[in-house]
Amino acid sequence: MADPSSYRPAPGTVPVSAGVYRFRDPDGRVIYVGKAKNLRQRLANYFQDLSVLHERTRRMVTTAASVEWTVVRTEVEALTLEYTWIKEFDPRFNVKFRDDKSYPYLALTMGEKYPRVHVTRKPRLKGDRYFGPYTHVWAIRETLDLMLRVFPVRSCSAGVFRRAERSGRPCLLGFIGKCSAPCTGEITAEEHRRLAEQFADFMAGNTGTYLRRIEARMREAAAAQDYETAASLRDDLQALQKVTEKNSVVLSDATDADLIGLAQDELEASVQVFHVRGGRIRGQRGWTAEILDTSGPSDLIERALTVLYAEGAPAPAEVLVPVLPPDPEQARELLGSRTDLRVPRRGEKKELLETVTDNAKEALRLHRLRRVGDLTARSKALEDLGEALELAEPPLRIECFDISHSQGTNVVGSMVVFEDGLPKKSEYRRYSVTGEAARDDTASMHDVLTRRLKHHLDPPEKTAEEARRFAYPPSLILVDGGPPQVAAAQRVLDELGITDIALAGIAKRLEEIWLPGEEHPVILPRTSEALFLVQRLRDEAHRFAITYHRSKRGRAMQSSALDEVPGLGPARKKALLDAFTTVAKVREAELEDLQAVPGIGPALAEQILTALRSDAPGPAVNMTTGEILDA
Structure with missing residues (x-):
């Protein structure tokens, strides 16, 4: 563990301008990248007394061996340079957004002489137009097939295009009318580019103009008794209407907007984005991220905006977020002067943002379930936890206790049970705490644990079902809290003479596991599956306690x-x-x-x-x- 004072730069050497800084470890690897309006002021925060630093910051500065910085002219440059370096160096202590799936886009290569439309999952290229992301490849291919009927833009690869040029014969799409065949001179480069621009205009949401134009031409052809042309235009109109109807209207003002939803806990976050064009949802994408620093909701929204727009992707007229980033003006400069960045307060936009947020919560839940469903990960979590707490063997049965109340009233306790790393809800228990035991959290914890462990030591007459549920004691008892709660729980074990059950407390930040009589907590590694297991135990005990407390409080109000x-x-x-x-x-x-x-x-x-x-x-x-x- 390095001493941060050993590499702290002299205050006078650090500039007071905006910039980006990098912390490196003893091997020269970049482990953290950050930005600042004032580099001197920001870096000074890292070199305070270690006891006042957040645990994650403390771990970062004691892992690092040096710090360096780069001065930039504006805060927006600092934001984009930070994003570039995070992508380049993949620092271990930065928040890392990972796509929760790989999304396909519809791309239009406007940088080529003859623009080509195709489906891609690759990174964006400057100058090209992208539409999406789409959830399924089949959906985007179906859309493309319908669009090429009306806007027959080239969709072949460069090799197929060159072969057609040499042979003077168009490919099959040219013969069936789904390509205008610029390869054989059927259309000039200028006319083909105009066709591509119309394709892009329609996909960007300007659908009404083209629908009305085709409908008018269809009526003119019918009036002139050119029924074959009228029938062809009718089919074109139906194709475009089908493309339009694939996405239902969600915003009645037909606006263009990106809506960003966020869900997070102490360890991970999920971001979901709905791309709305012309009032319709045209695409959706999402990321999950490990929270490795002290980032809060506003910091995560800033990072999401950077990922979405830092590489030159055009921002729509509105970007709606649940919370504003730390520096809204800087973010607005990144988006462009024509984009309105705001938090919707009422109406349909607020309701749609709530739907996006619900999607983010669901994505985070599914991400957790994927980890829970992994038998290897569960086994590793139990092994890691057993090693961290110096147990003789992995704790196959863990019972976690939590206390809930409203300013000392309606005090309740909860017990949740995990066996083999999975919740066993049939064995959950809840406790009502009254009298002297309800005076504070430690007394309540003492009361709940005493009742639970007395039941274990001297069980009353049990039914066969009750006997089966408590067939054996827990390997490990976890209590929600720090040293005071752990001390109260240890008193119960001492009073009852129990020595074969391990005990630990979960501090609020979750990285800290407190053991009885220890001056310093156990810090679980960020990469440890045990940390994820501990988080789920604490969250489940808290949820179960809150649910019982609310029902008891409501019943008390009715009774009064x-x-x-x-x-x-x-x-x-x-x-x-x-x-x-x-x-x-x-x-x-x-x-x-x-x-x-x-x-x-x-x-x-x-x-x-x-x-x-x-x-x-x-x-x-x-x-x-x-x-x-x-x-």
Whole structure:
């Protein structure tokens, strides 16, 4: 581990202008690339006391052995140079966007003398026009086949084109009318370029002009009794309409926009992009990324914008994002003066952005599932975790505990169980914490673990199903929290004399695993599958606790509305809510329905309805005449 002070540059040597900096390891490899408005100020942040740095930053500066920088004229240049270097050097501590799949594009090679249209997955070339990305190759090939009927642009390779030139005979597409055959002089280079420009114009969303033009020509041909031409134009019109109908209208103002959705957790992020042209979704693409630095949502949006537009790809009229990047003006300069970068606040654009965000969440979920479904990865995760915690063997059964409450009220605990790296939901447990045990998190954790482990040591009379569920104790207990929660859990093990169960705590940042009595946490490597397993355990325990807490809090609010009913104690309130769920449904019930609830007699049922219905808002009354007024 290097001491950052050993390679810290003298403050006076670092310029105060915008630039890009690189940290290198002892072998000279670039491990981190960053940009800054003020290089001196930004680099000074890395050379603070190590104890105040974020754990990921601390690991980076202690891995590095040197730092260097390059001055640029503007912040936009810094942004694009940072992106170029990240692609070139692939630094281990930078966020790395990876396409969650390889997307096909429809490309038009406008840089050639005779522009060619073709399907490609390769990187964009300067000067060419690209449409998409499309989700499936078959969809783009079907679109191309329909388009070539109306805009017969060259689609053959360079070799096929040259052979046709030499022989003077066009290829099959030329014979069937799906190529204008510039190779044999059937159309001039200028006319073919105009045809390609019309193709690009239609694909870019300007569909109405061409549909109206073909329809007018069709009607003229029909009026002139040129029915063969009219029929051909009718088929052309239907082909273009079919291309247009492939994408439903999502924005009624027929705008051009890119919508960027984001979902992330502490370790990974998913970005999804919808390309909307002429109000229709023309393409979709997405990335997943490991979060290896301190990037938040706004930083990830900035990186997504850079990936999309830094290489010269034209930005549409609007780019809609869930949060603005750290420097919106710099990002707008990257996009171009004609592009509006903003966060939609209401209406159909906000709703569509929420749909894109839902796609990002689903992509992140599927990415996690692919890792979970990998038996090799699960086995490696358990082995890595066992080695990190110095266990004798991998922890095949792990139980994770979490506490949830609202400002100390409605305190609940959760226990989730993972066996062989997979959740076993049939053995999840939830605990209601009351009395002195609910005073703080450590007391609540002590109470929950005591109840769980007493059940293990001295089980009550069990059914066969219960006996099967708790056939053996956990190899490892994880608690959500740092040293205080771990100390509370260790007290339970000591009080019960349990020595054969390992214990650890998960700190909020997840990279830190706290062991009982240890001064420093265990840091799991970023590349370790164990880190992913620990994250899933903590998230699942938290989700399960929150779900129970919300249901208990809602039930408590319903129960409080029945407090004023005379003669209605806790047991009868519970029976009422079990039968009717909400106070509103109790209020609407008939006397006979209430009397059907155990413990509710005729007199008490009448008292309940009188009390609840007197609290309900009634009609407005004229206090002078007693007349009921209309609402």
